[in-house]
Amino acid sequence: MATHVILFAILASAISQAFASDPSALQDFCVADKSLQVLVNGFVCKDAKLATPDDFFFSGLDKSGNTSNKFGSSVTPVNVNQISGLNTNGISLARIDFAPYGVNPPHTHPRATEILTVLEGSLYVGFVTSNPENRLYSKVLNKGDVFVFPKGLIHFQFNNGTGNAMAIATLSSQNPGVITIGNAVFGSKLPISDDILAKAFQADKKTIDWIQAQF
Ligand SMILES: *[C@@H]1O[C@H](CO)[C@@H](O)[C@H](O)[C@H]1NC(C)=O
Ligand SMILES: *[C@@H]1O[C@H](CO)[C@@H](O)[C@H](O)[C@H]1NC(C)=O
DSSP states (O other), X not given: OHHHHHHHHHHHHHHHHHTOOSOOOSSXXXXXXXXXXXXXXXXXXXXXXXXXXXXGOOOXXXXXXXXXXXXXXXXXXXXXXXXXXXXXXXXXXEEEEEOTTOEEEEEEOTTOOEEEEEEESOEEEEEEOOTTTOOEEEEEEOTTOEEEEOTTOEEEEEOOSSSOEEEEEEESSSSOOOEEHXXXXXXXXXXXXXXXXXXXXXXOHHHHHHXXXXX
16 A cells, blocks of 8 residues: 555656646746846746736837848847746747848747737748657748747748738747857857868858858
8 A cells, every 4th residue: 555655755756747737827927127136037026016907007018120131031029038928927929020031040938838829921941850750831921821839849930022021939948048059059258169060061161251250
């Protein structure tokens, strides 16, 4: 009998670990108090009595971002850094603008799945699965179309139309994070040695140095 109880306890804890996710909130909300220097996983809550409607508010997503840059795209993030009330709520969004032929270059969100809705123009989008398949799932999206980029996978959006395009991305984290592959691999501070990158990308060092110079 005792062995059964122990076995059951081990099994139960294994199951609860397998289904583990962010702990659920223990209060109605936890508006980030960004003035505190205490470091926790997220932000410390400010006194709930001091919370105001503006802690849950952001304005300006009607305005397009400035796409006059080498990628021809612009991301306007609205996460816990813009809305303190998103702290502990596991969600955020961003507006993404594209000039004609603009690209949101291959990147990944280490902490979030993304669901993208095209509100203007059309986009060619895709994500690539992990090793060993590395399979591309891609699609041309038009106004009103929705596409999902699973958590952590490398993805991109490209405006191959002749007009502007705009989309709203919703992300399953208050702070999804962004790793842009080119910036991280070729533009890190300090740089990754070109010996390593030449070997990794099977290219000569001159090519690697040239790519590094672009970042
Ligand atoms: C957009 O960005 C470019 C390049 O940084 C800058 O020259 C231009 O003034 C910006 N335009 C607006 C409307 O802010
Ligand atoms: C956009 O690119 C995709 C993939 O290359 C292609 O299937 C689609 O026809 C293109 N659309 C336009 C408008 O060029």
